[in-house]
Amino acid sequence: MQPPRGRPRSFDVEAAVERAMDVFWSRGYHATALPDLLRATKLSRGSLYAAFGDKHSLFLRALDRYIADALTRMDVELDPRRAAVDGLRAYLAGYVERTRGANGRRGCLLVATAMELAGQDAEVNRRAAGFFRAMEARMADALSRAEAAGKLADGVEPASAARILVCFVEGLRVVAKTASTQITSQATADALLDRFIR
Structure with missing residues (x-):
């Protein structure tokens, strides 16, 4: 049997990703330097590169974490076991709540990233587009359930209304x-x- 190569990681990878995400979220991709990430994650240069590759790979990992958290929160707020209109109200109220205080002033990491990188970075573009499609699909599902319950206003089409709500x-x-x-x-x-419900 071969002994395991190298030393086992002595840090929490997901915690490091979350701390890196906070730095990227506050500063943006281009304005975040490697020393900022080393300071935030408390990793050495060697450990950071061994765990994540490079700055871009760590950024994509942080973006994936942000997207997963956002979609999980959306699934909770739009839970199909609750009335669709109540879920939509909870979802919008959650967004309003997230615009408050210091965190609110940071804005949305996905929007900031799309503004900074989507035209130049295919991986970022793919993630941002996928996130917005996933948001629309969840919203359209909730609006379709509202329609089935007779709660959607006449002439409102769930997919179009979902796109408007995401925007x-x-x-x-x-x-x-x-x-x-x-x-x-x-x-x-x-x-x-x-405007969408009765």
């Missing part, structure tokens, strides 16, 4: 980086959803 929530994250208040954001979200 709205991501736009909300951008607008909320400025002076938007939670009350204004919630009122706007309610007004939009009220």
Whole structure:
């Protein structure tokens, strides 16, 4: 039997990814330097490269983590065991809540990344496009359930309404980086959803 090669990792890989994600989220991809990542993850250069490859690979791993967390949260908020309209209201209220305070001013990592890199980085483009498609699909499913329950307004098509809602929530994250208040954001979200339901 061959003994295992190298020393086993003595750090929590997922915790390191989360700390790196926070740095990328706060600074952006290009403005994040290797020393920033080493400081945040508390890893040596050798350990970081051995675990993740390079800065770009670590960034993609952090982006995957952000996407997985966002979609999991969406699945909880739009849980099909609850009434579809209640789920949609919970989802929008959750987005409004995430626009508050210091975290709200950071905005959405996916939107910031798309603005910075999507036109130049095929892997980032693929992830961002996939994330927005997954959001639309979940929203369209909830709207279809609302339609089946007789709660959708006449003439509202679930797929089109889902696309509008995705554009709205991501736009909300951008607008909320400025002076938007939670009350204004919630009122706007309610007004939009009220156009789609009866």
